[in-house]
Amino acid sequence: MKLPDAALPEKGTPHDELLATMRERKAADADWRGGKTWSLIYPAGEDVDAVLHDANNLYLFENALNPFRFPSLADMEKEVVAMTARLLNAPPDASGSMTSGGTESIVQAVRVARDRAKAERGITHPKLVIPFSAHPAFAKAAKYFEMELVHIPLDDSLRADVAKADELIDDRTALVVGSAPNYPHGMVDPIPELAALASSRGAPFHTDACVGGFLLPFMERAGMDVPPFDFRVDGVSTMSADVHKYGFATKGASVVLHRNGDHVLGYQAFLYEDWPGGLYGSLALAGARPAAPIAAAWAVMNFLGVEGYVRLAKQTLGTTRALQAGIASCGLRVIGEPAASVFAFGSDDKDIMAIGDLMDDRGWHLDRQHGPDALHMMVSPAHERIVDEFISDLRDAVANAGASRGVEARYS
Ligand SMILES: Cc1ncc(COP(=O)(O)O)c(C=O)c1O
Structure with missing residues (x-):
């Protein structure tokens, strides 16, 4: 990737000049306010935009790395996770964390599954079994964690083919995945059937509700048909749900949930003290973390209800x-x-x-x-x-x- 011919300017640029330049450059970007983009941004109205602006501004400079310094952030993060868990019908001892987006939620869930497979079932060459239509974040995780990626072909309805999945899920399977819904065609995979197959082989199951986590529950409340997809389905072990999609938060806000809340500290957490700084603990891939997405997620969820x-x-x-x-x-x-x-x-x-x-x-x-x-x-x-x-x-x-x-x- 060739870099542009850009060097740090010798002298600073005045504020108004900078803004004028940025506005000029931005004019060529996609017109999302005019409703011309279809996935990158989820505009929900001017009242929601105003809340998001204020929440982001209030927490623009804080760092979510250390919850002890900013207890208000720690509380908001825990409340976002708790509200999401309840929305997705997680049992009372479920737990989770906020992440930077759907990809990180997925990567965390896959990492936990890989580590559990090794610790609990002695699997050293784990497989990640996903529908062909699953988001590329799973392939990314499989690559990062050196897992074998296995595709479940789609049936005529473009959902994961259960009979084929039955042949593919085996004793080396660390995690089986279904989407609710998937990105390419918007189908919800047969989650109960896939989760049951996973359970029958002793493997956990992940519902990727990055897109549907903040949409399907409200469609259901509005009386629309919604196939089973959340923790009410036996065998669903982990879920990802993005507040920055149909939760309408600005970017950088997703939730990963574990049916068994002990897996958060037991597997997802990274704890380290073998350096001069003392105990370093983190649930995220990032170290320093922006605070604004947590504030925006908390604010928009409470604003909309x-x-x-x-x-x-x-x-x-x-x-x-x-x-x-x-x-x-x-x-x-x-x-x-x-x-x-x-x-x-x-x-x-x-x-x-x-x-x-x-x-x-x-x-x-x-x-x-x-x-x-x-x-x-x-x-x-x-x-x-x-x-x-x-x-x-x-x-x-x-x-x-x-x-x-x-x-x-x-x-x-
Ligand atoms: C079904 C699904 N899962 C996961 C993701 C990844 O989310 P993110 O882009 O926030 O990492 C997306 C993104 O569109 C998606 O559609």
């Missing part, structure tokens, strides 16, 4: 259905039967990538997928106001698409 989240879940799902109906009216096809507000759409007779090119030209930042070729959407409440404009642009794109420019599938 169940009522606010249910309202936003209804708005998000209503918008999703309007978009899906509009997509169908353009002669395109939503892939499978997505469980919530994440989905992909393609075409049986048109080049969907060429349609994506024309949507790119109009500033809609749709991710592309392959197997099958598709455009990807992750709907947030703020998309409510762009449905008509989006569908009108999509209709034009379908009518005018020629040959694809060859832009390949890519994640964000």
